Amino acid sequence: MSELKGACIIGQSGGPTSVINASAYGVIDAALKNPNITNVYGAEHGIVGVLNDRLFDMGQEDPAELELLKYTPSSALGSCRYKIADPDVDDTDYKRILEVFKKHDVRYFFYNGGNDSMDTCNKISKYMQKVGYECRVMGVPKTIDNDLFGTDHCPGFASAAKYIATSCMEVYQDARVYDKGMVCIIEIMGRHAGWLAGAAALASAYGAGPDLVYLPEVDFDMDKFLADVDRIYKEKNNVMVAVSEGIHYADGSFVSEAKTSATDGFGHAQLGGLAAMLAEVVKEKTGAKVRGIELSLLQRCGAHLASETDIEESYMSGKAAVENATAGLTDKMVGFERTYVDGKYVCKTKLFNLTDVANTEKKVPLEWITPDHSNVTKDFVDYALPLIQGEPNLPKQDSLPRFAKLKKVLAK
Amino acid sequence: MSELKGACIIGQSGGPTSVINASAYGVIDAALKNPNITNVYGAEHGIVGVLNDRLFDMGQEDPAELELLKYTPSSALGSCRYKIADPDVDDTDYKRILEVFKKHDVRYFFYNGGNDSMDTCNKISKYMQKVGYECRVMGVPKTIDNDLFGTDHCPGFASAAKYIATSCMEVYQDARVYDKGMVCIIEIMGRHAGWLAGAAALASAYGAGPDLVYLPEVDFDMDKFLADVDRIYKEKNNVMVAVSEGIHYADGSFVSEAKTSATDGFGHAQLGGLAAMLAEVVKEKTGAKVRGIELSLLQRCGAHLASETDIEESYMSGKAAVENATAGLTDKMVGFERTYVDGKYVCKTKLFNLTDVANTEKKVPLEWITPDHSNVTKDFVDYALPLIQGEPNLPKQDSLPRFAKLKKVLAK
Numbered sequence: 001m002s003e004l005k006g007a008c009i010i011g012q013s014g015g016p017t018s019v020i021n022a023s024a025y026g027v028i029d030a031a032l033k034n035p036n037i038t039n040v041y042g043a044e045h046g047i048v049g050v051l052n053d054r055l056f057d058m059g060q061e062d063p064a065e066l067e068l069l070k071y072t073p074s075s076a077l078g079s080c081r082y083k084i085a086d087p088d089v090d091d092t093d094y095k096r097i098l099e100v101f102k103k104h105d106v107r108y109f110f111y112n113g114g115n116d117s118m119d120t121c122n123k124i125s126k127y128m129q130k131v132g133y134e135c136r137v138m139g140v141p142k143t144i145d146n147d148l149f150g151t152d153h154c155p156g157f158a159s160a161a162k163y164i165a166t167s168c169m170e171v172y173q174d175a176r177v178y179d180k181g182m183v184c185i186i187e188i189m190g191r192h193a194g195w196l197a198g199a200a201a202l203a204s205a206y207g208a209g210p211d212l213v214y215l216p217e218v219d220f221d222m223d224k225f226l227a228d229v230d231r232i233y234k235e236k237n238n239v240m241v242a243v244s245e246g247i248h249y250a251d252g253s254f255v256s257e258a259k260t261s262a263t264d265g266f267g268h269a270q271l272g273g274l275a276a277m278l279a280e281v282v283k284e285k286t287g288a289k290v291r292g293i294e295l296s297l298l299q300r301c302g303a304h305l306a307s308e309t310d311i312e313e314s315y316m317s318g319k320a321a322v323e324n325a326t327a328g329l330t331d332k333m334v335g336f337e338r339t340y341v342d343g344k345y346v347c348k349t350k351l352f353n354l355t356d357v358a359n360t361e362k363k364v365p366l367e368w369i370t371p372d373h374s375n376v377t378k379d380f381v382d383y384a385l386p387l388i389q390g391e392p393n394l395p396k397q398d399s400l401p402r403f404a405k406l407k408k409v410l411a412k
Numbered sequence: 413m414s415e416l417k418g419a420c421i422i423g424q425s426g427g428p429t430s431v432i433n434a435s436a437y438g439v440i441d442a443a444l445k446n447p448n449i450t451n452v453y454g455a456e457h458g459i460v461g462v463l464n465d466r467l468f469d470m471g472q473e474d475p476a477e478l479e480l481l482k483y484t485p486s487s488a489l490g491s492c493r494y495k496i497a498d499p500d501v502d503d504t505d506y507k508r509i510l511e512v513f514k515k516h517d518v519r520y521f522f523y524n525g526g527n528d529s530m531d532t533c534n535k536i537s538k539y540m541q542k543v544g545y546e547c548r549v550m551g552v553p554k555t556i557d558n559d560l561f562g563t564d565h566c567p568g569f570a571s572a573a574k575y576i577a578t579s580c581m582e583v584y585q586d587a588r589v590y591d592k593g594m595v596c597i598i599e600i601m602g603r604h605a606g607w608l609a610g611a612a613a614l615a616s617a618y619g620a621g622p623d624l625v626y627l628p629e630v631d632f633d634m635d636k637f638l639a640d641v642d643r644i645y646k647e648k649n650n651v652m653v654a655v656s657e658g659i660h661y662a663d664g665s666f667v668s669e670a671k672t673s674a675t676d677g678f679g680h681a682q683l684g685g686l687a688a689m690l691a692e693v694v695k696e697k698t699g700a701k702v703r704g705i706e707l708s709l710l711q712r713c714g715a716h717l718a719s720e721t722d723i724e725e726s727y728m729s730g731k732a733a734v735e736n737a738t739a740g741l742t743d744k745m746v747g748f749e750r751t752y753v754d755g756k757y758v759c760k761t762k763l764f765n766l767t768d769v770a771n772t773e774k775k776v777p778l779e780w781i782t783p784d785h786s787n788v789t790k791d792f793v794d795y796a797l798p799l800i801q802g803e804p805n806l807p808k809q810d811s812l813p814r815f816a817k818l819k820k821v822l823a824k
Contacts, residue, residue, distance in 0.1 A: 016589050045591040074585035081590065162811065166716055169813050173486035174713035177428050178493065179457040184709075206812050276685075296705045297596075301586040304578055305716060307811070389811045399574065399719065399801045400618050401581050 002328070004134060005036050006107025009050060010058075011043035012075035012142075013082075013113035013120065017156030018163075018303040019314040020112060020142040021076045021404070025069040026318020027110045027140060028058050036326045037108060041411055045078035046113070047120055051093060053100050055411040068404035070311055071394055073303035075112075076404060084120050087127050094127040101128070101135060104411060108136050108325050112318070114143035114154075118333055119358035125331050138321040139333035139354055142314070144300045146195035149360035150352040151335025155317055156300075158310035158387035161199030163302035164188055164242075164295065165388065168203035168210060171293065172240055180289060181237035183229060183282050187275035187294040191246040192216055193363045195384075196299070198376040200242035202388065205381045211239055216246035217364050218373045220255050225278075226285050228374050233288055245274055304401060308390025313347055320349040333357045338386075345386035414740070416546060417448050418519025421462060422470075423455035424487035424554075425494075425525035425532065429568030430575070430715040431726040432524060432554040433488045433816070437481040438730020439522045439552060440470050448738045449520060453823055457490035458525070459532055463505060465512050467823040480816035482723055483806055485715035487524075488816060496532050499539050506539040513540075513547060516823060520548050520737050524730070526555035526566075530745055531770035537743050550733040551745035551766055554726070556712045558607035561772035562764040563747025567729055568712075570722035570799035573611030575714035576600055576654075576707060577800065580615035580622060583705065584652055592701060593649035595641060595694050599687035599706040603658040604628055605775045607796075608711070610788040612654035614800065617793045623651055628658035629776050630785045632667050637690075638697050640786050645700055657686055716813060720802025725759055732761040745769045750798075757798035 010027045012020060024042070031040045042056040043049035056077065058066070069076055087094050100106070111121035118139045125137035141148050146157035168186060175184035188197040194215025203209025211232045214220060232239045247255045256274040275292030283290045317334045324332065332351040339346045368380040395402040422439045424432060436454070443452040454468040455461035468489065470478070481488055499506050512518070523533035530551045537549035553560050558569035580598060587596035600609040606627025615621025623644045626632060644651045659667045668686040687704030695702045729746045736744065744763040751758045780792040807814040 016586055048591050072585065073582050075589050076585075078591065079589045165812055167710055167714075169815070170485050170713040170715060171709050173484065173488075173815065174428055174709050177487050177491045179460050179490065202812065206809065208815065273688075276688075291709065293708045293710065294706070295710075297583050297586045297703065298579055298705065298707075298710070301582040302579075303582055385810060391808070391811065396803070397618065398797060399803065400577055400614065403581070403585065403620065 003036060004107050004136065005038060006105045007039035007041060008037050008108035008110060009041045009043050009055065009106050010077070010110045010112065011046040011049065012077050012079050013046035013111060013117040014079060014143070015300060016074040016079055017142050017144050017300055018073045018159040018306045019156055019310050021069040021072045022311045022314035023112050023140050023142055023155055023318040024077065025066060026315040027112070027322055028066060030319040030322035032059060034322060034326055038105065041104065042077040046080040046082065047084060048080040048082050049078065050100050051096050053103070055104065056406070056408045057411045060409045061406055065404050065406060068395055068402065070315060071303055071392060072403040073301040076406060083116065084123055087123060091127070094124065097124060098128065098131060098133055101133065107134060110138050110140055110321050112140040112142055114141070114145065115148065115359055115361065118354055122331065122354040122358045125354065136325040136330040138325045138330070139357065140318050140321045141333055141335060144196060145190055145193055147193040147361045147363065148335065149357045149362050152338040153336055153387055155310060155314035157195060159303070159306040160196055160299050161202065161384055162307045162388040163299050163305045164196060164199045165202035165209070166305055167295065168200045168240070168242065169206065169208040172203065172208040175240060175291065176238040181233060182289045182291065183233060183239045183241070183286070185241045185243060185275045185278050185282070185290065185292045186210065187243055187245055187273055187292065189295070189299060190216060190244040192361055194244045195364055197242050197244035198364055198380050199384055201376045201381055202384055209240065210242040212241045213375045214243045214247050215364055215369060215376070216244045216248060217366060218369060219250040220247040222281070226282065229282055230286055233286060243274060243278065304394060306392055307388045308392045309387055311392055317349060324351060331355070415448060416519050416548065417450060418517045419451035419453060420449050420520035420522060421453045421455050421467065421518050422489070422522045422524065423458040423461065424489050424491050425458035425523060425529040426491060426555070427712065428486040428491055429554050429556050429712055430485045430571040430718045431568055431722050433481040433484045434723045434726035435524050435552050435554055435567055435730040436489065437478060438727040439524070439734055440478060442731040442734035444471060446734055446738055450517065451823070453516065454489040458492040458494065459496060460492040460494050461490065462512050463508050465515070467516065468820045469823045472821040473818055477816050477818060480807060480814065482727060483715055483804060484815040485713040488818060495528065496535055499535060503539070506536065509536060510540065510543060510545055513545065519546060522550050522552055522733050524552040524554055526553070526557065527560065527771055527773065530560070530766055534743065534766040534770045537766065548737040548742035549766070550737045550742070551769065552730050552733045553745055553747060556608060557602055557605050559605040559773045559775065560747065561769045561774050564750040565748055565799055567722060567726035569607060571714070571718040572608055572711050573614065573796055574719045574800040575711050575717045576608060576611045577614035577621070578717055579707065580612045580652070580654065581618065581620040584615065584620040587652060587703065588650040593645060594701045594703065595645060595651045595653070595698070597653045597655060597687045597690050597694070597702065597704045598622065599655055599657055599685055599704065601707070601711060602628065602656040604773055606656045607776055609654050609656035610776055610792050611796055613788045613793055614796055621652065622654040624653045625787045626655045626659050627776055627781060627788070628656045628660060629778060630781060631662040632659040634693070638694065641694055642698055645698060655686060655690065716806060718804055719800045720804045721799055723804055729761060736763060743767070
């Protein structure tokens, strides 16, 4: 394909991860070095920053600070949850984006996000093609939820998984320390896919994790759950449970939002979320001492427990986006393909069509969930374990994290 | 003083910490090497294990596994919350303890815990003296709450403080990522003393921590709190708040348990604890997007973020207990004294009388709390910062923690 010279924009969107900035750094680093890219702009708050013409000139940043992005959690450029309209219904945003692209001679657009973000950049790309403005568009994936179509796994998942597994192993030690038994329920992110809750089973594989794991891929049955807990409590005196926030009853209603007979009297104000609610139900039914723990934001920003594999792969996906776009490709998302060489995990980038990826969710295969729906199988553990390997050499200042400090100079 | 030969018992009590096992290892390691100590026993679940004659023979453990105790969170021997009676009221337990001590020729008793545990070993010591059974008793401190009398600080505090500060710095990145603002409230342990909540200010000292910190040393005023949050929200669009679980109103009632007009409608079932409740109050009053995060057990078992200084000092306190007891001392707790040599923090052990330590709480000095009661001062930060220094070389297996595996062979 023809050579295309011009500026590029990198934007970040959706819920952040521990390593989304490593992907952004992959884009920025490769773009700053690429002779076809004249300027590298970071959009403030994703597409919202494009609409507002709030673009940071990444060339003015200190290279050492940019490199710290590899170890800086959350979206350093700022994120958004802006849902762009269907261009056939309302093309106002698209006209404005075109205007900003033209103003800065933007010929490359890299968007770093999950399902919705892939949909956004797909729509923008199609619009630019329709109006005849040449701009190559690449999706750079991120999501702790690990639910993007096609790719073997998503940047961000492994670091969250490592945080979850490590935390479970530690809480396991703590939650069985007394002479009296206890039931401990850990609530893990994942509204529709159970990859993260399943990661708690990594802890169990090393002898210190949940006895029970419930995923949203199958229906949740409160009576079955209580019977599971009761059985293990009687057998071992201590029970650890991992639940996905998205577990739901057979009718599709979320357990976190439902009023059951068991939750009557407190189901009306689920301030503490699912773990607190289930802990209360277990306490009422079994009389056991209980504790509900919600890993909340900690699991998606716990960069101090990031997987070095995840950081390297995230960087690689950003870099590959630039290389493929400048080589002439467009409308792709950079995903991953896994192979094993002499039994050793190897990950390579692979391109997927944005059209295929946009708004499709990849769930945990049902065959990786145990027949009684209360755990994941060894296949799940074998899948996840290579991804969490490696300890990053974390930059610190006085034993606390040293995150990137960007100047964020606005482009004129 | 006279030489005393015999066995020793080490017991652990109260809420565990990330480094209580480092203290226990200090005792066990020093005792196994000491010629005056004939056997080293670990009591299962603290004093409950003594009462039940459930003593593990630590000499039968693999030395390499014992050393892993330095990096293994929670109480490896098991803990208890057993409150021993006043011997003048009921001496049943004491007679039983004497019986077990005599059976195993126990002449040294090391008890690893907080305020209540120091009271327990003080009572046992006084009883043994009264009945003329020679047994030297040493308290080995631990508490994330940092509230033991006399000592500069307590083993366990620094690692929890480091966990809290690091987590706050990470959540700070995440909780301000969107184009819409947010109020994030982090609930931190500490029922009566605010040392741990204060540690969140370490994050602020490095530019990424709470704007507001509320401690239980002063009365909490809900209206003042809401005005504080509202002011910063209007100014910065994002607010981070750290609260001690023990904050209370002027009448002494805990905020977490109180029903105020602002909490009506949900104050009746505080499943999610204080952070969730305050988040709801802020949401109602300001309309801001809010999130409450409870650090829960994670903060006291997060050994992967332990302070190497804390680990070394914990080990040192256990070792010093053995050295001082075999040298003839009894009825002491091994605490710490801080000095600065050429501006560099230096910590030495110092003995305190158990009678003075038992049941006394040390709180954050009022002069370390800002006049408007919404933060801690630089003096607090200067006090805490040296304690969290140093990164332990954590033993790992497949990038997950490798904790000590003890055989726990019961003594005959």
